[in-house]
Amino acid sequence: MTDQTRTAFADVSRIEEASPGEFTAVVDPGWTIGGKPNGGYLLAMLGRAAERVVPHEHILAASAHYLRSPDPGLVTLSTEVLRTGRSVSQVRARMTADGRPCVEATFTVGTLDPEARPYWSDGLPDPVVSAQSDCVPMTGDAAGAPVPAIMERVDLRIQPDDLEFARGTLTGTGVLRGWLELPDGEDFDPFSLLFAVDSFPPATLDIAPSGWVPTLELTAYVRALPAPGPVRVLHKAQLIEDGRVDEACFIWDSSGRLVAQATQLAGIRLGSSG
Amino acid sequence: MTDQTRTAFADVSRIEEASPGEFTAVVDPGWTIGGKPNGGYLLAMLGRAAERVVPHEHILAASAHYLRSPDPGLVTLSTEVLRTGRSVSQVRARMTADGRPCVEATFTVGTLDPEARPYWSDGLPDPVVSAQSDCVPMTGDAAGAPVPAIMERVDLRIQPDDLEFARGTLTGTGVLRGWLELPDGEDFDPFSLLFAVDSFPPATLDIAPSGWVPTLELTAYVRALPAPGPVRVLHKAQLIEDGRVDEACFIWDSSGRLVAQATQLAGIRLGSSG
Numbered sequence: 001m002t003d004q005t006r007t008a009f010a011d012v013s014r015i016e017e018a019s020p021g022e023f024t025a026v027v028d029p030g031w032t033i034g035g036k037p038n039g040g041y042l043l044a045m046l047g048r049a050a051e052r053v054v055p056h057e058h059i060l061a062a063s064a065h066y067l068r069s070p071d072p073g074l075v076t077l078s079t080e081v082l083r084t085g086r087s088v089s090q091v092r093a094r095m096t097a098d099g100r101p102c103v104e105a106t107f108t109v110g111t112l113d114p115e116a117r118p119y120w121s122d123g124l125p126d127p128v129v130s131a132q133s134d135c136v137p138m139t140g141d142a143a144g145a146p147v148p149a150i151m152e153r154v155d156l157r158i159q160p161d162d163l164e165f166a167r168g169t170l171t172g173t174g175v176l177r178g179w180l181e182l183p184d185g186e187d188f189d190p191f192s193l194l195f196a197v198d199s200f201p202p203a204t205l206d207i208a209p210s211g212w213v214p215t216l217e218l219t220a221y222v223r224a225l226p227a228p229g230p231v232r233v234l235h236k237a238q239l240i241e242d243g244r245v246d247e248a249c250f251i252w253d254s255s256g257r258l259v260a261q262a263t264q265l266a267g268i269r270l271g272s273s274g
Numbered sequence: 275m276t277d278q279t280r281t282a283f284a285d286v287s288r289i290e291e292a293s294p295g296e297f298t299a300v301v302d303p304g305w306t307i308g309g310k311p312n313g314g315y316l317l318a319m320l321g322r323a324a325e326r327v328v329p330h331e332h333i334l335a336a337s338a339h340y341l342r343s344p345d346p347g348l349v350t351l352s353t354e355v356l357r358t359g360r361s362v363s364q365v366r367a368r369m370t371a372d373g374r375p376c377v378e379a380t381f382t383v384g385t386l387d388p389e390a391r392p393y394w395s396d397g398l399p400d401p402v403v404s405a406q407s408d409c410v411p412m413t414g415d416a417a418g419a420p421v422p423a424i425m426e427r428v429d430l431r432i433q434p435d436d437l438e439f440a441r442g443t444l445t446g447t448g449v450l451r452g453w454l455e456l457p458d459g460e461d462f463d464p465f466s467l468l469f470a471v472d473s474f475p476p477a478t479l480d481i482a483p484s485g486w487v488p489t490l491e492l493t494a495y496v497r498a499l500p501a502p503g504p505v506r507v508l509h510k511a512q513l514i515e516d517g518r519v520d521e522a523c524f525i526w527d528s529s530g531r532l533v534a535q536a537t538q539l540a541g542i543r544l545g546s547s548g
Contacts, residue, residue, distance in 0.1 A: 061491035063337035116516035123512035217335035219493040238397035242390035
């Protein structure tokens, strides 16, 4: 079922207009984890639909609630323009599969000024990530477990000292740093940044090895147009409680500039101790 | 127009069912800043509507995009149940005034276990806030400017060293810490926590004094049922760029436990330098 001709992110996230404000897309089986499509990948598809129905071109803010996971294959994306403004527009978008809603998302769409520069950024964490060549690709058995299909598509590398869990040691830091590169070195844009913020494995792997950590809610802000090249990623857990974890994610482009940030709330199974 | 009989948060955020899934509410003129209602206050109303249409009772995650500010007075809240699940349900809710959409929000509603305790919380900032009695109430001219109506309702106090901006010194830290107490010492619940995460002044006041900092998107996670009493607040800016700022907010209850957290993207006017 994998369509080997579809490898570029622009291709696997492509949407087709079916009627005004309504689109179709095909969820690629290669962009899944345990058969379930990556949530950021689905959000990128919805972002494309949102952008098509308003005069603005860049996703500034996206928030999604995940209802159920669609299987790879055909999905429908329906949009509703909430407001078209001078500087920003807002759009509601829903992904449906087999007539059942799967993802509900809302977008604020505007214009990212390519000439803008950070005015103040002292509140951000430092992008302290080792060189891409010093990070460990999540292919083969680097992660100590069968590799999800998606890791065969993207070049996702993790900083060696954040991989103790793969060697059986739980350091309890709740941090994963590394690099992400799209297939064939495709440059990032605001749509693929929506995928990037959800691309890393759970930041809880070195605290509580767990199976599936399903996202309940994901919010992403795109802050700048990314420079060409791979992006640096900091993905960190903040609090695990009551079967849920929140994770913050920061994305820097190849020039070291923050281009996207996100927060998500996910379910986590902790056994009897949680 | 201020209804002096409505002071409790439970009263000013009350909703009335008009038809199945549709509610009305009255935005109170006392919960405004420069005549515009506080965004977290509006989100709490929408949260009440979401909770009424599903079997679950606690808001776990809420994300809202702000389209236009309603005037104080009558608003309509319409809901759509997206999915009713065993552990969580999801609801879309929209606030409309004069037939025009004002706030679009989506909620994940579930159950907060009163017996749950944090399993891991090393990713959180420390709740380093001075005692409530040592913080400065935002009434009178403490903020160095006319006090918004809402500050006459809630007891919002800011740590003295975060108030240098009110004395004309911009320290550039982008942090506001302090305490929030509802009128008449009303205890917090998951609904009023949705207000709490948006209750503080912009964390940018000591970086770039600005007029209105309108919220574009606000996402809140409620992590635990709060203990009785006031809450501690850490509100911090992270990045100002291209006329927008993101702020993170953390809320601890009187026992020192994190009960809610939020992120928002807002517009900010910086003059010619931004």
